[in-house]
Amino acid sequence: GAVVSQHPSRVICKSGTSVKIECRSLDFQATTMFWYRQFPKQSLMLMATSNEGSKATYEQGVEKDKFLINHASLTLSTLTVTSAHPEDSSFYICSARRGRGGEKLFFGSGTQLSVL
Amino acid sequence: QKEVEQNSGPLSVPEGAIASLNCTYSDRVSQSFFWYRQYSGKSPELIMSIYSNGDKEDGRFTAQLNKASQYVSLLIRDSQPSDSATYLCAVDRGAGSYQLTFGKGTKLSVIP
Helix, strand or coil: CCCEEEECCEEEECCCCCEEEEEEECCCCEEEEEEEEECCCCCCEEEEEEECCCCCEECCCCCCCCEEEEEEECCEEEEEECCCCHHHCEEEEEEEEECCCCCCEEECCCEEEEEC | CCCEEECCCCEEEECCCCEEEEEEECCCCCCCEEEEEECCCCCCEEEEEECCCEEEEECCEEEEEECCCCEEEEEECCCCHHHCEEEEEEEECCCCCCCEEECCCEEEEEEC
């Protein structure tokens, strides 16, 4: 199947710093990329949807100025958590939608963010 | 608010038995339904997708969909210890958007 690379897999940072997470589709062009967040023992919650070259669409309750999404190419989307606080500690997962072929949606391996 | 409900479990079954996982959803316009398997600290892995009422079988897995009852299930036959994981039910918001609403997941333990 298609591969979506996400890194870093784990990051620990101090409160107030910014963290960038990258999501790359390695062998297909992703028409759309999605960012999810998962707190312990909770479901994955969609944060935002991004299409290449346009502004991301954020879900209700997700601060767009805090979670900056850049989708500059068909193979790369980045999520920057700005001025991170301990309550932002979570598992962040990207997914990418392939335009053609059978299976359409592929997930990255996730990033565990811990803010001290 | 569109919701997807699952029994959180844990669901324990002996090795070789059938595991039955259930899911209900609130949005009647949903057309695409997915079952994912997630190991702790890992990203979800697609097990099955189903779009039409009825059963869909793939190896040891069978997905069942009943749109009238807004109910989707996953049966795992001949359960193996390696099937022990959290199973997530996901529903597409509609029109093939692939914006998925996930349930909280059911933790399955297969006892050797």
